Amino acid sequence: MKLVGFPLLLMLTFIASSAQDRLLTRNGSISFYSRTSLEDIEANTQTAVSVLDKKTGQLEFSVLIKSFTFEKALMQEHFNENYLESDQFPKSIFRGRIEDLSKVSFDKNGRYAVSVTGELTIHGQSQTVTTPAIITVLDGVASANAEFNIVLADYKITIPSLVQDKVSKTVRIAVNLKYQAQP
Amino acid sequence: MKFIATAFVVLITLGPVHAQDDSLLKGLEPVPAKKEYVTNAFKSSRVVNGHSMELIGKGVLDVRILHRFGLINDGVSEWFGLDQASMRMGFDYGLGKNLTIGIGRTTFKKELDGFIKWRIVRQATGGSPLSLVFVTGVSAYTFKNTDPQKEVKFSSRVGYYYQSIFGRKFSKRFSFQLSPTLVHRNQVEPGDVNDVYAIGIGTRFKLSKRTAFVVDYFPVLNRPANSTTTNSLSIGFDIETGGHVFQLHFSNSTGMNERAFITDTHDSWGKGEIRFGFNLSRVFTVKKNQKAG
Numbered sequence: 129m130k131l132v133g134f135p136l137l138l139m140l141t142f143i144a145s146s147a148q149d150r151l152l153t154r155n156g157s158i159s160f161y162s163r164t165s166l167e168d169i170e171a172n173t174q175t176a177v178s179v180l181d182k183k184t185g186q187l188e189f190s191v192l193i194k195s196f197t198f199e200k201a202l203m204q205e206h207f208n209e210n211y212l213e214s215d216q217f218p219k220s221i222f223r224g225r226i227e228d229l230s231k232v233s234f235d236k237n238g239r240y241a242v243s244v245t246g247e248l249t250i251h252g253q254s255q256t257v258t259t260p261a262i263i264t265v266l267d268g269v270a271s272a273n274a275e276f277n278i279v280l281a282d283y284k285i286t287i288p289s290l291v292q293d294k295v296s297k298t299v300r301i302a303v304n305l306k307y308q309a310q311p
Numbered sequence: 312m313k314f315i316a317t318a319f320v321v322l323i324t325l326g327p328v329h330a331q332d333d334s335l336l337k338g339l340e341p342v343p344a345k346k347e348y349v350t351n352a353f354k355s356s357r358v359v360n361g362h363s364m365e366l367i368g369k370g371v372l373d374v375r376i377l378h379r380f381g382l383i384n385d386g387v388s389e390w391f392g393l394d395q396a397s398m399r400m401g402f403d404y405g406l407g408k409n410l411t412i413g414i415g416r417t418t419f420k421k422e423l424d425g426f427i428k429w430r431i432v433r434q435a436t437g438g439s440p441l442s443l444v445f446v447t448g449v450s451a452y453t454f455k456n457t458d459p460q461k462e463v464k465f466s467s468r469v470g471y472y473y474q475s476i477f478g479r480k481f482s483k484r485f486s487f488q489l490s491p492t493l494v495h496r497n498q499v500e501p502g503d504v505n506d507v508y509a510i511g512i513g514t515r516f517k518l519s520k521r522t523a524f525v526v527d528y529f530p531v532l533n534r535p536a537n538s539t540t541t542n543s544l545s546i547g548f549d550i551e552t553g554g555h556v557f558q559l560h561f562s563n564s565t566g567m568n569e570r571a572f573i574t575d576t577h578d579s580w581g582k583g584e585i586r587f588g589f590n591l592s593r594v595f596t597v598k599k600n601q602k603a604g
Contacts, residue, residue, distance in 0.1 A: 181335060218343050
């Protein structure tokens with residue numbers, strides 16, 4: 129009986145855990161900014177997919193590089209072709225967790241300042257990122273917001289010397305994930 | 312009932328432990344669109360002289376400064392041709408992502424030209440294997456007639472061209488296109504033909520992220536036997552730096568519009584009659600993209 133029960137239990141836990149504890153969004157917003165005295169570059173996507181596990185604090189998001197839109201068509205072309213090489217590395221992924229999950233209560237309205245640590249993969253290169261983040265709970269809807277800087281060289285994104293004054297070596301990334309309300 | 316609830320809580324807390332290794336996003340990750348347009352088959356909207364299968368973006372102004380120098384084999388006294396230059400200043404504008412218009416003026420025969428370029432089919436993964444682009448243009452000499460015996464009507468200064476470009480980006484590096492072209496000139500010398508048929512062959516091989524090797528060849532199919540014209544062949548390098556594209560090349564033609572380089576090229580690679588030239592393209596985003604969201 130015990131032997132039969134255990135796999136069943138595992139199955140049940142999986143179902144229970146995914147249905148109850150995991151918050152999902154398919155239209156997370158991610159923006160990035162490169163500011164130099166010569167040129168400001170920014171791009172945004174609204175199609176990041178993210179899951180946040182309320183029980184474990186695990187937080188992941190994945191985004192298609194080609195979904196980023198720029199003001200200038202040529203920038204978008206160069207971003208995909210020369211910098212991020214999106215045909216070769218179509219996605220960027222973050223896998224991490226909220227370090228101080230105990231501060232957050234998902235049932236109560238509030239803004240909770242937390243720290244998130246995880247592995248960010250861009251351009252096929254993975255780096256550990258730690259950033260302060262804000263979890264906001266408003267009427268049962270949770271959002272996660274964070275802004276942090278990355279150094280392009282860490283992800284093997286090279287800037288040719290001819291445009292090095294126009295593209296910042298450090299890029300600011302803003303993540304804004306508003307999770308779907310749970311039924 | 313209470314027992315079930317307790318069991319549930321236990322199950323919930325247990326759940327993540329075994330799910331640890333799995334990605335939370337398993338089965339949820341965004342998938343690239345099945346149909347995706349192929350971009351950057353060529354660095355520029357021209358291979359060298361001829362139109363490439365690429366169009367400039369919507370709301371983009373492409374200012375193009377072209378130079379063709381003298382013959383390299385004129386030697387050191389002419390500084391290998393660099394002492395003399397023929398130039399074209401052109402302005403192309405992207406009315407839509409599939410529609411570009413452009414005007415230009417060339418010092419060679421003081422010619423004005425304009426064109427409309429329309430992409431009918433765009434190569435896409437999971438879509439068409441080819442891009443099909445149609446270009447039509449008009450040109451007119453504006454030089455003053457100095458021969459009082461001869462009347463030159465405006466219509467006799469005018470020429471037209473119609474071109475279909477069938478192009479494909481075969482790999483990240485290699486692109487190839489064929490462009491059957493008809494150039495019509497309203498007035499020609501006796502013995503010459505008004506309608507000239509040519510088939511453009513253009514190819515690009517990328518050498519690095521920002522440089523490419525290009526060949527642009529326009530064999531004429533119906534050249535009269537006594538004609539002194541030759542087929543335009545240009546070989547060069549594209550160098551891209553942000554909003555600029557520099558196209559440096561060697562060519563046997565001076566013409567910088569379709570009438571001129573297809574039907575008015577007289578030098579020959581075989582005789583060493585080669586000249587240096589460059590195209591400088593600088594794009595300005597006149598109308599910015601509506602930002603998403």
